[in-house]
Amino acid sequence: MSKRIDRSWVVFASVENDEHDRCVDIFSRxxxxxxxxEFRRDVExxxxxxxxxxxxGARYATAELAYAAAEKSVVWLAEVLRVSPKLRRIPPSH
Incomplete structure (x- = not known):
């Protein structure tokens, strides 16, 4: 878990790009x-x-709003979610 994701936050979706070197975690607080x-993974x-x-650091009222913001900010994310919509997970208590 990243140092930027607090341990009290629950990551309910983690979406990787096709190269498996970029990832976006969607979480609830x-x-x-x-x-x-967004994260990167490098060999070095x-x-x-x-x-x-x-x-x-940004806060959104719903998971859907967090996804929408992420898709606008992270260049590759919208295409991955379009091709594999099952990766768009919503937290169980939602």
Missing amino acids: PDKSFGYE DGGAWTPTEYYS
């Missing part, structure tokens, strides 16, 4: 807000996921 963060980092931006 205890205050019922939602957010997302030993395959660890490293945050690339500071998206996790």
Whole structure:
């Protein structure tokens, strides 16, 4: 888990690009807000996921709004979700 994702937050979707070197986590917080963060994975980092931006600071009222913001910010994400809509997960309590 990234240093930018607090342990109290629940990641309910993790979407990777086709090369498996980029990932977006969509999460919920205890205050019922939602957010997302983008990560990269490079060989020189030993395959660890490293945050690339500071998206996790933004708060959204719904998972759908977090997805919409992520798809606008992360260039490859919208296409991956279009091709594989089952990757668009919603938290169980939603």
